[in-house]
Amino acid sequence: MNAILDAVSLALVLAGALLCLSAAVGLLRFRDVPTRLHAATKPQVLGFLLICVAIALSLRSWPVVAFLVAVVLIQLATAPLAAHMIGRQAYRNGTIDEPSLYVDELAQSRETPPAAGG
Template sequence: MDAMLDLAAMILILIGALLCLTAAIGVLRFRDVPTRLHAATKPQVLGLILICLAIALSLRSWPVVAFLVPVVLIQLATAPLSAHMVGRQAYRNGTIDETGLFVDELAESKRTPPASGG
């Protein structure tokens, strides 16, 4: 049974590392902010979750699990929030290719300054 859990942990670490590697390659290779944000958040978070699960399987200790659960929860809470803030600031700076947007929900806020009250 221990050998099976160790094998599962090795496979999870390999898959998680590959997901983190694809996230890093995506951040370097993609050309615009939305695709870079997609590459930086989705595969990286899943890779971290898989690696944390592999660590928990490998060490088989409740204190380790108790340490890893907040790590995963904080990552799940902060990655979408930071991606949203970076994407919104890129939109405000004008560094997003607006011709590629299907729906522009922020067009009205771009015309009206935030402090104008209207």
Template sequence: MTDLDWLAIADTTALVLVLIGALLCLTASIGLLRFRDVPSRLHAATKPQVLGLLLICIAIALSLRAWPVAAFVVPVFLIQLATAPLSAHMVGRAAYRNGTLDEGALVVDELRDSRETPPAAGG
């Protein structure tokens, strides 16, 4: 195979990865709109979105074929990988504290004992 064949294969692979990544990001946004409860929305917001971003980052590095680009894409993905679960955890915790989470749907309620009790009236 010649270099031209490898370049065509790399470009085609990058195109497929961008399309799959974009579809995953699209399903994440549709899931945010369609799902009714907070845990389902959090799942839709984090899992396909992070995987879609990973595929798009790989496609960018593959299509541009430069080490500086690959070195730039790695921290972008690592920061996304670190912040997506953290933000989902914080949103879920806030929904639990606000009472907007359906407690009947919980299998195990690990936060039941850590609820803050309101101060007693009058002192």
């Protein structure tokens, strides 16, 4: 049974490492902000999650699992928030290709600045 769990954890580490590598390549190769944000959040978080599951399977300890649950929850909470803030700032700076947007939900916020009160 230990050999099977070790093999599964090895496979999970390799899959997680490949996902994190693909996220890094996507950050370097993609040309615009939304696609880079997609590459930075989706495969990286999934790869991190797979690596954490592999660590939990490999060490087989409840304190380690409890610690990894907290780490994964923090990662799942901060990655989308950071991507949202970077995307919003890129929109405000004008570095997003606006004709490629299907829906522009922030168009009204451009007309009236948020601190203007009107």
